[in-house]
Amino acid sequence: MAKAINMAEVEKALSGFTIPPQPTVLLSIKAEIESDDPNIKRIAELINQDLGIAGFTLKVVNSVYFGLRRKISSVEHACKFLGLNRVIKLVSSVVLRFTLSEGRTDRFTENLWQSAGNVANAATLLAQQLRYGTDCADDAYSLGLFHNAGMLLISSQFKDYAKVLKQAHLAGYSMSDAEDQNFQTTHELLGYMIAQSWGLAPELTNVIAYHHSHALILASDDLYEKRLFALLKLAEHMTDENKVLLDLDEDLEWEQHKATILDILELDELTLHDLGDYLQQQGVPNRYHA
Template identity: 60%
Template sequence: MAQAIDMSAIEQALTGFTIPPQPEILQHIQQQLDMPEPNIKRISALINLDIGIAGFTLKVVNSAFFGLRRKITSVEHACKFLGVNRVIKLVRSVLLRFTLAEGCNDKFSLKMWASALQTANIAMTLAKHFNFSQDIQDDCYSLGLFHNAGIALIHQQVDSYEQTMQQGLQQGRGYSEIEEQYFQTCHEVLGYLIAESWSLTPELCNVIAYHHSPALMLESDSELEKQLFALLKLAEHFSGESRQLFNITLDPEWEQHKSAILDVLELEPLQLPELAELLHRAQVSTIYSV
């Protein structure tokens, strides 16, 4: 596991911010999951209470990224066909997006969630291509949507977030360095707190906490953490995340650690265009197809 989060850093990062609590719907679903025999009808009914959440969940399940040969027509059908735990992971990610995006329709917020969704889809597609387990594939989707959740919290309170970050990144500075100087917090720690509060696995929480600290993550003694981290960074690279969010064409973090990240996935740089073509066939745009 990666090193534990410094509690003093958490206290400082939280100053002036409120971590959105896990919605009641997830708490009620968890109560069902903790029962000896979870009631799928009851779980499906809880999800269906919010038409927007249920509809978006079915849209994702029926997308090309899940690669299902038959169309899923209801939440209950999804629970029976995919398994309750897979559906709940997806619902949790969808709920996070709806919760943090509520009332935020400015240009940067829309860009951020579009980028997160693209990163999630790429990470899940790559995990499937590399024959990682179903759990890792699903975790990659959650990781893609959750990893920048802390940015949403900062941006909600700081209108100048995009401009400040753009200027700092153009100077070659790191995300956390810029955020800590100007906002007295960083989106990695805030994202970690959100992920922990929303009951993501310890491995996912750790990757979110250190996703801009490649040297630390690549030295983790957890192979799962390193794999999730590598898949996330590769997905960020393919999506051109820094370009989408801050119009930064160079990504020093990727260039500096690219070889080590690819080593985790047993890849060579020359294979990247081939993977980009794979993603293109899966209807995902990348920096290689722009």
């Protein structure tokens, strides 16, 4: 596992920010799934209580992630298809989007969710293509959607957030240093607190906490954590996260750490073009597609 989070740093990072609690619908779904005799129909009814959440759940199930030949048209069918263990992962990610984005229509929020969707789909497809198994693919999807959730908390209070990040990048500063200096917090720590309070697995919360702190996560003795981290960083790079979020062409973080990331995934740079073609075929735009 990656080293423990310094709670003093967390307390400092939370100053002025409120971590959104799990909505009632999620708590109810979790309670039903953890009951002695979980009822798929009841779970579907809970999801259907919010038309936005229900609609987005169906959109995700019918995405390239699952590769279905026939579209699923009802939440109950989706729950039966996914199985109980996968429902909570997917619905948590869907609900997070609606909870953090409620009432917000600004350009940065739209870009952030576009990027999160691209990264989530790419990370999942990469995990599948590299034969890491269903659990890893599911976790990679959740990680892709959750990893920058802390950005929404900061940008909700500081309207110049995206501008500060872009200027810092152009000046050669790290994102975390720029956030700490200008906003007295980082999106990594805030994202960690959201993920922890929403009950994500420890492997996911650790990767979120350190996804811009390569040395710390790579020092972990947990291969699964490092694999998830590597999938996330490769997905970020391939889907041009910096370009979508901040209109930046350079990916300095990737250039600095790509050798280690590729080594974890047992890949070389030549295979990235083939993976890019594969992602494009599955509907995920990326920088390696010719």
